[in-house]
Amino acid sequence: GQNIDQPTEMTATEGAIVQINCTYQTSGFNGLFWYQQHAGEAPTFLSYNVLDGLEEKGRFSSFLSRSKGYSYLLLKELQMKDSASYLCAVRDEQGGKLIFGQGTELSVKP
Amino acid sequence: DADVTQTPRNRITKTGKRIMLECSQTKGHDRMYWYRQDPGLGLRLIYYSFDVKDINKGEISDGYSVSRQAQAKFSLSLESAIPNQTALYFCATPDRGSNQPQHFGDGTRLSIL
Numbered sequence: 086g087q088n089i090d091q092p093t094e095m096t097a098t099e100g101a102i103v104q105i106n107c108t109y110q111t112s113g114f115n116g117l118f119w120y121q122q123h124a125g126e127a128p129t130f131l132s133y134n135v136l137d138g139l140e141e142k143g144r145f146s147s148f149l150s151r152s153k154g155y156s157y158l159l160l161k162e163l164q165m166k167d168s169a170s171y172l173c174a175v176r177d178e179q180g181g182k183l184i185f186g187q188g189t190e191l192s193v194k195p
Numbered sequence: 196d197a198d199v200t201q202t203p204r205n206r207i208t209k210t211g212k213r214i215m216l217e218c219s220q221t222k223g224h225d226r227m228y229w230y231r232q233d234p235g236l237g238l239r240l241i242y243y244s245f246d247v248k249d250i251n252k253g254e255i256s257d258g259y260s261v262s263r264q265a266q267a268k269f270s271l272s273l274e275s276a277i278p279n280q281t282a283l284y285f286c287a288t289p290d291r292g293s294n295q296p297q298h299f300g301d302g303t304r305l306s307i308l
Contacts (some may be wrong), residue, residue, distance in 0.1 A: 126301070127285060128285070129299075133294055150240060176248065183240070183297060185238040189236040
């Protein structure tokens with residue numbers, strides 16, 4: 086079966102660092118995506134990993150270990166505007182379909 | 196980025212009504228997807244299409260149908276709406292290339308009374 090797990094909620098402090106974990110078990114794998122979604126809005130693309138290792142993009146980094154079925158999104162220097170839901174999604178090998186986790190609701194406190 | 200437009204943005208209707216949600220994209224991309232989002236359940240795939248008149252079922256296609264008569268447009272229909280189809284619906288299309296992300300429209304908030 087297809088299964089993607091993320092924590093439901095996380096809280097962090099402005100200026101701090103937070104790591105959001107994602108574990109997956111899927112029948113195929115053709116890349117892992119992280120999206121950010123503010124309440125009532127569309128998901129927006131943050132990062133993409135298809136090979137093992139760390140991808141850095143400004144304050145955001147994403148890590149992938151394919152052998153462990155594990156990824157994390159690291160957010161540095163947290164800002165209030167980072168309060169949002171973060172979605173982990175695995176793309177399957179056929180058709181490019183995305184399988185989403187349920188999302189992690191991040192609250193950034195002053 | 197793909198420019199994805201969804202209409203309507205909001206819709207309230209009654210059980211048993213037929214509803215069509217429209218999605219259009221301006222970049223001429225081949226692949227288009229329809230998802231629904233429910234609180235605590237994430238995004239789930241309803242239908243997807245690789246090209247004109249190509250239709251594929253997703254995870255939760257029961258109760259829905261789609262039409263892809265033109266490359267730019269992908270329509271989602273609820274033939275006889277029921278309350279548990281109340282959700283936020285998103286259309287998406289990826290840029291060309293093997294590692295390109297899907298870009299989402301602004302969504303349609305649908306309420307079935």
